[in-house]
Amino acid sequence: MSQEHSQNVFPTDTSSVVGETYLSHPVFGLLVNLCVIDAQSALFASLYAKRLFFLVTSSNLSLEIDSISRDDARVALEKRLAVLRKSGFNQDYEQLKGVYKSTFSR
Numbered sequence: 001m002s003q004e005h006s007q008n009v010f011p012t013d014t015s016s017v018v019g020e021t022y023l024s025h026p027v028f029g030l031l032v033n034l035c036v037i038d039a040q041s042a043l044f045a046s047l048y049a050k051r052l053f054f055l056v057t058s059s060n061l062s063l064e065i066d067s068i069s070r071d072d073a074r075v076a077l078e079k080r081l082a083v084l085r086k087s088g089f090n091q092d093y094e095q096l097k098g099v100y101k102s103t104f105s106r
Contacts, residue, residue: 029046031045037076041056044065054066077104
């Protein structure tokens with residue numbers, strides 16, 4: 001995958017919530033972006049059940065998709081929420097808080 005495409009998946013601005021970004025996984029089907037963790041990584045979940053979680057990392061020419069546990073995904077999202085809260089990105093914080101509640105409040 002080209003670096004240009006990777007930049008589309010992981011924007012370099014401060015926004016944590018990426019609207020409607022999907023990846024196609026050969027085994028697990030469509031994955032939906034939950035949040036950007038940093039400039040090179042993002043948290044994705046399986047589209048339909050949102051019970052399988054993946055850390056997607058961008059390198060110069062490729063994307064690496066690693067499955068992670070539900071607890072690890074929850075902790076990663078909580079850490080991102082803390083960063084946003086401390087940084088004063090209130091709109092992004094509120095959007096991500098909604099994602100957190102809809103994903104982990106079951």
